[in-house]
Amino acid sequence: MRDSRGFSLIELIIAILIIGVIAALGGSMLIFTVQHAMYTPNKLTTDFLVSNAMDMIVDGNSSAKGLRFARQITAVAANSVTYIDQDGKTVVVTLNTGTNQLTRTINGSPDNNFLRYQSGTGISIVVGRNSALFIYYDVNGNITATPANVRMVEINAIARTGSGSFGSWQGQSEFSTAVYVPKYQ
8 A cells, every 4th residue: 555645746736727716716806896896986976976967957956947947948059058947047058078067157157056066076077879968859859959949858968087987997977868848938
């Protein structure tokens, strides 16, 4: 009978292979966990920003009412809308595609309370579907560019940090909504 005191070469190679497979799986799971730990706060921040932007555009705040309360749409563009709210204030919401900043003016004065936290956060708002923040529809559901014919405004926005890609550990959120604009006589 032979007395065996060590491992054979085959047993050693199999043990190394098993340890390698376990390390590879554990390493990929660790990278995935760390990536989610970095991505999730960015995703939540972009979710909050774009959701708040949509709320401000649709409902407004104490400074001016939103599109839901528009008495009349006076000018339309792919990234800008001008309307008169129920209080008679002229409101202009614009996305500057150069700086990716969303702004609002009320009766010609900048509204400094409108998304005031957007600057300096590294988060940009970019246009969504059809390369337009706003898409305007008439009473028949056709796209229109005539302010007097607008009955519904579709709003599509994307907020992102950096490129917004998960692989770069950044966040991106896309929101869309539509607002019915009644015709007052």
